[in-house]
Amino acid sequence: MTEYYTEEHEWIRVEGDLATVGITDFAQGQLGDVVFVELPEAGREVTKGGEAAVVESVKAASDVYAPVSGEVTGANQALVDDPALANTDPEGEGWFFRLRLSDTSELDGLMDAAAYKSFCDSQ
């Protein structure tokens, strides 16, 4: 299993061609209290950089972009029912959706944990 991070503050956990996507702890801290999420339905094709989900905090609405292209295989219903999981456990129980990658080479441009940490420190 390998973890990648994007400059849009998403994490992607990859096993083979299956990926789990969520927002990082840094992202949830910036968003504040999450009160609503809209997640993609299974079967939907998403394109790298395209809109995949919506997350709304008390303050504002934000789009979550697909960090890589692929077909959605499932979404986290527990997060829909309890959006605060995005704050309390963003990189665990608060995952957003799962994907079957259509092009694993898209992972090449993403950051690892160390690179992401320095990216956040520079923000």
Place this chain on the structure above:
Amino acid sequence: MSDVDTSPLPLDAWHRGRGARMVPFAGYAMPIQYEGILAEHKWTRESAGLFDVSHMGQLVVAGPEAEKGLETLLPADLGILKDGRLRYSLLLAEDGGIVDDLMATRRGDHFYVVVNGATKQGDIAYLESRLPRGVVLDHMKEQALLALQGPKAVDALSRLVPGVEALGFMTGGAFQIGGTGAWISRSGYTGEDGFEISVPGAKVAEVADLLAAEPEVKPIGLGARDSLRLEAGLPLYGHDLDTGTTPVEADLTFAISKRRRGEGGFAGWHRIARELEEGPVRRRVGLAVDGRQPVREGAMVLDADGNEVGKVTSGGFSPMLEAPIAMAYVPVASAAAGSSVTLAQRGKLFQAKVVAMPFVPHRYHRKGAAG
């Protein structure tokens, strides 16, 4: 921590020292939140929240003609306003549009007027151009303003300021807090009991320290201030009110005093009197939105054919109701409580019902009232 291109307020370092996230607001760097908007919101409803509202404009309007002069621009009956009493009012343009909303207090021989931070320079210019010669307008730039809001605000403040508990809602007086002279009124903009405390900027950190040391009190940011006033059904200038909105459209007719309705003599009276008589075309209402997704400022109100007939001017998630709520301007035909409306935001449709405001009941300290 990114710096913002804005002026610091007297409590800037105080907020940063308490972990506030600072954002630009009304030309100042202000705290949007400390521990989180939801927690701060709920704390204010259950205990007491301390808000820094020093960005607001604190004005003194003095001189023998001050009352008559202000009455040419405000629809309030200042003649019957007793010493030490304050009133919510509106600064009006000639066409009946709202230049600002404000609080006006009769304080001895002058009026103490608190206006919004983002509009204060324009208000001052407007007042100076319209008030009669001989009326002196002083912008008290050196004064800071705190608000202590919540059901336990009186417990915390009366420990530091004995006697302050005797103030009734919308009354004020001169007090000492920790040796500093303060003007304190029982008022605020959260729907809760509470106080507004005007002290010199040079002393405000000391006063804020004293208040924040009380066990009931936590500092609260602008984020929760906005969600609290939305739940309380209170309009926010620049969002729910502007120069294109009249008091009747804004459902603020309570601010037009009885004598003034009949006599007029204030800016915009002709239009306002006509709207009082015939009813406005559109009106500000509260909306309970179906589902969980917040519908925010800028969303469209649609009629049955999908035409835009109104706009959401404030919207968000109510922490107390755990549901999305909003304020919108809708055609009067759809303004009665129980009316269904359709909203559109980023290409998505939402159903909502018009509901009476406040969304969360007010709990002001009215003398003689139970509780």
